[in-house]
Amino acid sequence: MAGEHLMSAQRNERTAAKLATGARPVFVKILAAIGLLFLVAPILGILSRVHWLSLWSQLADPAVRDALILSAWTSAATTIIAVVVGVPLALLLARGHGWTAGFARAFVVLPLVLPPVVSGVALLALLGRTGLIGSRIDTWFGFTIPFTQVAVVVAQLFVALPFLVITVEGALRTKGRHLEQAARTLGASESRIMWSVTIPAVRTAIIAGAALCWARALGEFGATVTFAGSFPGVTQTLPIEVYYSLVTQPDRAIAISVLMIAICVVVLVSLRRSWSGRFLRDT
Amino acid sequence: MQRGSLFLGVNFTVAPGKPLAVLGPNGSGKSSLLHALSGLVAIRAGRIALASTTLDAPSERCFVPPAQRRTSMVFQDYRLFGWLTVRANLEFAVRTQTRTTTVDATDIAELLTRFELDQIAEQRASVLSGGQSQRLAIARALAARPEMLLLDEPFSALDRVAGSSVRAALGETISDFQGPVVLVTHDLADAQRFCDQAILLDRGRIQMAGPVDEVVKGIESAGPLERDGTPAG
Amino acid sequence: MINRWQRTLVAAVLASAVTTATVGCVDRSGGPESGDVPNASIHISAAASLTDVFTVIAEQFELHNPNTRLSTSFGSSSTIVDQVINGAPVTALATASEATMNDAVKAHVIAGTPQVFALNQLAIVVPAGNPANIESIADLGRTQVKLAICQPQVPCGQAARELFTRARVPLVPVTFESDVRAVLAKAASGEVDAGIVYRSDVIAGGTAVASIPIPDSINVSTRYPIAAIANSEGQLVVGKFIDFLLSPGAQLVLADHGFTPITAKSR
Numbered sequence: 001m002a003g004e005h006l007m008s009a010q011r012n013e014r015t016a017a018k019l020a021t022g023a024r025p026v027f028v029k030i031l032a033a034i035g036l037l038f039l040v041a042p043i044l045g046i047l048s049r050v051h052w053l054s055l056w057s058q059l060a061d062p063a064v065r066d067a068l069i070l071s072a073w074t075s076a077a078t079t080i081i082a083v084v085v086g087v088p089l090a091l092l093l094a095r096g097h098g099w100t101a102g103f104a105r106a107f108v109v110l111p112l113v114l115p116p117v118v119s120g121v122a123l124l125a126l127l128g129r130t131g132l133i134g135s136r137i138d139t140w141f142g143f144t145i146p147f148t149q150v151a152v153v154v155a156q157l158f159v160a161l162p163f164l165v166i167t168v169e170g171a172l173r174t175k176g177r178h179l180e181q182a183a184r185t186l187g188a189s190e191s192r193i194m195w196s197v198t199i200p201a202v203r204t205a206i207i208a209g210a211a212l213c214w215a216r217a218l219g220e221f222g223a224t225v226t227f228a229g230s231f232p233g234v235t236q237t238l239p240i241e242v243y244y245s246l247v248t249q250p251d252r253a254i255a256i257s258v259l260m261i262a263i264c265v266v267v268l269v270s271l272r273r274s275w276s277g278r279f280l281r282d283t
Numbered sequence: 284m285q286r287g288s289l290f291l292g293v294n295f296t297v298a299p300g301k302p303l304a305v306l307g308p309n310g311s312g313k314s315s316l317l318h319a320l321s322g323l324v325a326i327r328a329g330r331i332a333l334a335s336t337t338l339d340a341p342s343e344r345c346f347v348p349p350a351q352r353r354t355s356m357v358f359q360d361y362r363l364f365g366w367l368t369v370r371a372n373l374e375f376a377v378r379t380q381t382r383t384t385t386v387d388a389t390d391i392a393e394l395l396t397r398f399e400l401d402q403i404a405e406q407r408a409s410v411l412s413g414g415q416s417q418r419l420a421i422a423r424a425l426a427a428r429p430e431m432l433l434l435d436e437p438f439s440a441l442d443r444v445a446g447s448s449v450r451a452a453l454g455e456t457i458s459d460f461q462g463p464v465v466l467v468t469h470d471l472a473d474a475q476r477f478c479d480q481a482i483l484l485d486r487g488r489i490q491m492a493g494p495v496d497e498v499v500k501g502i503e504s505a506g507p508l509e510r511d512g513t514p515a516g
Numbered sequence: 517m518i519n520r521w522q523r524t525l526v527a528a529v530l531a532s533a534v535t536t537a538t539v540g541c542v543d544r545s546g547g548p549e550s551g552d553v554p555n556a557s558i559h560i561s562a563a564a565s566l567t568d569v570f571t572v573i574a575e576q577f578e579l580h581n582p583n584t585r586l587s588t589s590f591g592s593s594s595t596i597v598d599q600v601i602n603g604a605p606v607t608a609l610a611t612a613s614e615a616t617m618n619d620a621v622k623a624h625v626i627a628g629t630p631q632v633f634a635l636n637q638l639a640i641v642v643p644a645g646n647p648a649n650i651e652s653i654a655d656l657g658r659t660q661v662k663l664a665i666c667q668p669q670v671p672c673g674q675a676a677r678e679l680f681t682r683a684r685v686p687l688v689p690v691t692f693e694s695d696v697r698a699v700l701a702k703a704a705s706g707e708v709d710a711g712i713v714y715r716s717d718v719i720a721g722g723t724a725v726a727s728i729p730i731p732d733s734i735n736v737s738t739r740y741p742i743a744a745i746a747n748s749e750g751q752l753v754v755g756k757f758i759d760f761l762l763s764p765g766a767q768l769v770l771a772d773h774g775f776t777p778i779t780a781k782s783r
Contacts, residue, residue: 184349244692
C-alpha cells in the first residue's frame with residue numbers, strides 16, 4: 001500500500017514537472033524524430049558494417065597512415081593560417097557598414113555555397129599551371145602549386161576560412177562593441193583595445209570558428225581532388241582515400257570512415273564541455 | 284545613440300563639488316548625453332569643454348577621442364573584462380593612464396580596500412555578484428584617474444541589497460571626487476541623495492534645470508508620479 | 517479541437533507514406549513481352565570511356581526502334597559494378613575490363629553471359645601542342661614530366677601499370693585520378709604534361725589534346741563486355757541492343773571513336 005502510494009506520488013511529480021515546462025505538440029515530436037533518425041541512422045549503418053576485429057589492421061595499413069598524417073598536418077596548417085588571416089578580416093568586417101563591407105562579406109560567404117568542385121576549378125583557373133597567376137609563377141620561379149602539399153592547404157583554406165570569419169564576425173558584432181566602449185573611456189589606445197579587449201572578448205568564438213574550420217578542412221574532398229590531384233603521401237587525404245577505397249576495398253573505406261567519425265566526435269565533445277559553460281558566463 | 288537624434292538647446296555647466304543629476308523618461312537622450320560627454324559619440328553642433336580644454340567643437344573642427352579625454356564612465360551593465368581578475372581589471376585602467384607596464388601596487392591596494400574588493404581580488408570578474416561587479420566598475424573608473432566622472436544608471440541592474448552597498452561606496456566617491464560628476468538616473472531619491480543640481484530632459488530638450496530639490500519638487504508636483512521620475516502625459 | 521486536428525494530420529501523413537511505399541513495391545515488369553517492345557525503356561550503366569560513343573549508338577538505336585527509350589549513365593567500371601551489386605536500378609552493364617564484369621558475374625547480378633563488343637588500347641594523351649615535347653613512352657619516365665594516370669583500383673590504372681612494366685619505364689605520376697575522364701581533363705587543361713588514357717578518350721578530347729603513339733608490341737588492350745542485369749525488366753530490348761552493338765554499323769561508330777571493333781570470331 002505504501003509502495004503504491006509512493007509510486008503514484010513520483011509519477012505525479014514528473015508529470016507535474018512536464019506540465020509546468022510545457023510539452024511540445026505530438027506532430028512536432030514526430031517530425032523531430034524523423035529528422036533525428038535521418039541523421040543518426042546512416043552512422044549506425046556504417047557501424048553495423050564494421051569488421052571490428054580487422055579494424056586495427058586496416059587502419060595500420062601504410063596507405064591509411066600516410067593519408068592520416070597528411071590530413072592531420074594540412075588541416076592543422078589550414079586552421080592556423082585561417083586564424084591569422086581570418087580574425088583580422090572578421091575585425092574589419094564587423095566594423096564596416098558601407099557597401100564595400102557588404103561586397104566583401106558576399107565574397108566571404110561564397111565558398112560556403114559553392115560546390116567544392118567549382119572551388120577547385122576556380123583555384124585551377126588562378127593558380128594552375130596555365131592559370132592567371134600560376135602561369136607567371138611557373139615562368140618566373142619554375143614551380144607549380146597543383147600536385148603539391150601546398151595545393152592541399154590552399155584548397156582546404158579556400159573552403160574552410162569562411163567558417164571562421166563568419167563565426168568570429170558574429171561574435172564581434174554583439175559582444176565586442178560594449179566592452180570596447182568601456183575600454184575606450186578608460187583611455188586605452190585602439191591597438192591596446194584590439195589585443196587586450198576585443199580579441200579576448202571573442203576568444204570562445206575564435207575557438208569555435210577554428211574548430212568548424214578544421215572540421216571542414218579535414219573533410220575537404222572536391223576542391224582538393226580537382227586542384228591538388230591525388231597522390232599517396234603527398235595529396236591523397238583521408239577523404240580521397242575513402243573514396244578510392246570504396247571501389248575495391250570497401251572494408252578499408254568503412255574503417256577509415258569510422259576513424260574520421262571518431263575523430264570528429266572526440267573534438268566536438270571536448271569542445272562542448274570546455275567552452276559551453278564559459279561562453280555563457282563570460283558575456 | 285540613434286542616428287539623427289538631436290539635442291536642442293541643451294546648455295548646462297557642471298561645477299566640481301556640485302554633481303549633476305540627469306533625469307528624464309526612456310528615450311529622452313540621457314544616455315546619449317553621457318556618450319557625447321565621454322566622446323563615444325561626436326556632437327554635430329555646439330561645444331563640450333572640460334575646464335579650459337575643449338573636448339568637442341564641430342565649428343572649430345575640434346574633437347578629442349574618448350581615449351584621450353580624462354573622463355571615466357560607469358555603465359549600467361558593468362562592462363567588466365570577465366576573463367581578467369578583479370585586480371587585473373584595475374590594473375588595466377591604471378596601465379592605460381600611466382602608459383607604463385609597471386603598476387603602482389599601492390593605488391590598486393587602496394582601491395581594493397575602499398570598495399571592499401580585497402577578499403576577491405584574485406577572482407575572475409565573470410563570477411562576481413551584481414553588487415561586487417558594479418563596485419569593481421566604479422573602482423576601475425577611478426583607477427583611470429579621471430577628471431570627470433560619468434555614471435549611466437549605475438543602480439538599475441542591482442537588487443536592493445547590492446544596491447545599498449554600491450550606493451554607500453558611491454556616496455563617498457562622489458563627495459571626494461575633485462572634478463565634475465554627472466549621474467544619469469531615473470530614481471528621484473538617488474538624484475537627491477548624490478547630486479546638487481539636476482536637469483530634466485525630454486525628447487532631447489531641457490524641460491527643467493536648477494537645484495536638485497527644486498527640480499524634483501517640480502517633477503512631483505507636475506502630475507501623477509511615474510516611476511521613471513517624469514510627469515505623466 | 518486542436519489535438520483532434522493534429523491526430524488527423526498525422527494519420528493522413530502516415531497513410532500517404534504507406535500508400536507510397538505500397539505503390540513502390542508493386543512489380544512493374546509485368547508488361548507484354550513480345551517481339552515488338554512497345555514503349556520499353558532501359559537504362560545502361562557504362563564505363564566512363566564509353567561516354568561519347570554510347571550516346572551516339574543509343575541515339576541510333578532509338579531511331580531504329582522507335583518505341584524504345586535508352587538512358588545511359590557513366591562512371592568508372594569498378595564503381596558502376598559496385599552500384600549494380602548494391603541494387604542500382606540498371607538494365608544493362610558495359611564495363612572497360614573483363615575483370616570488373618567478372619566481379620558482377622560472381623555477385624550473381626548478371627543474366628546470361630557477357631559479350632565482348634569492342635577492344636580498346638591505351639594511348640598517351642598530351643595537351644594540344646605537346647608543350648613538354650613528349651615523343652615516346654620513354655619520355656614519361658623523366659622526373660620533370662608531370663604524368664597523370666587512373667587510380668590503381670580501376671581497370672585503366674591497372675592497364676597503365678602493366679604498360680609501363682612492359683615498356684620498362686619507371687612509373688612516377690604526380691596524381692592518380694578517379695577515372696579516365698579526370699585524367700583527360702587534367703591533360704586537356706595543360707595541368708599535366710601527359711596522361712595515360714584509352715585511344716577512345718583521345719578522340720573524345722578533340723582539339724584540346726593530341727596523342728603520342730604506343731608501339732603495338734607493348735600496348736595493353738582491354739576488352740569491353742556488355743551484359744544484361746538479372747531480374748530487370750526490358751531484357752528483350754537489351755538483347756536487341758547487344759545485337760545492334762555487334763552489327764557493322766555500330767562497330768563502325770566504335771572504330772570512329774577510337775575503339776578496335778570486335779571481329780566475328782572473337783564473340
